[in-house]
Amino acid sequence: MWPRNKELFQEMVSEGVHPSIMTYGILLDGLCDNGELEEALGIIYKMHKTKIDPGICIYNIIIHGMCNASKVDDAWDLFCSLNFKGAKPDVKTYNIMIGGLCRKSSLSEANMLFKKMGEDGIAPDDCTYNTLARARLRGSDISNSVELIEEMKSNGFSADASTVKLVMDMLSSGELDKSFLDMLSGPCRDKSPRF
Numbered sequence: 001m002w003p004r005n006k007e008l009f010q011e012m013v014s015e016g017v018h019p020s021i022m023t024y025g026i027l028l029d030g031l032c033d034n035g036e037l038e039e040a041l042g043i044i045y046k047m048h049k050t051k052i053d054p055g056i057c058i059y060n061i062i063i064h065g066m067c068n069a070s071k072v073d074d075a076w077d078l079f080c081s082l083n084f085k086g087a088k089p090d091v092k093t094y095n096i097m098i099g100g101l102c103r104k105s106s107l108s109e110a111n112m113l114f115k116k117m118g119e120d121g122i123a124p125d126d127c128t129y130n131t132l133a134r135a136r137l138r139g140s141d142i143s144n145s146v147e148l149i150e151e152m153k154s155n156g157f158s159a160d161a162s163t164v165k166l167v168m169d170m171l172s173s174g175e176l177d178k179s180f181l182d183m184l185s186g187p188c189r190d191k192s193p194r195f
Helices: 001-015 022-031 035-051 055-068 072-081 093-105 107-117 126-138 142-154 161-172 180-186
Strands: none
Touching: 022 035, 022 055, 035 055, 035 107, 055 072, 055 093, 072 093, 093 107, 107 126, 126 142, 126 161, 142 161, 161 180
């Protein structure tokens, strides 16, 4: 199916049909998913050359592709250049970049980006909180995990299936005690529990 999509795109261009941003997005998403990041970057270059503004949705696809290809530093460079390109990062952009930093085990950078997110006026969503909570738990940063989860709950979000599974695994291995699970599933408290 995917090779045929590429062929259709090429047919469109050869017949003089100008692809829309949505069409480019579908193509770039497919290229990144199939590990063809260099080709995707080449298309972005052509878009710039022909004065087509990719917009934040297209940049999100590329940053995500870079992070998945373990090119987190390249993704970071692109992220930092977005304002110069006239693209304002949205919550999805931050989530992708925070996730990439967490996978690279750059938790301190991910935490700083989370803080910057608030300074930039971008409200975190459930994906932001869960991504950071899991990274903090994996890094044995229990007290800050508790603080983050309490903040997540106070903002009306809840733990997703991946976070709950990680907590259950850590409970089984003795890395957490049951009070953590009670805190995770119970109402928001004024004070964080101690472990």
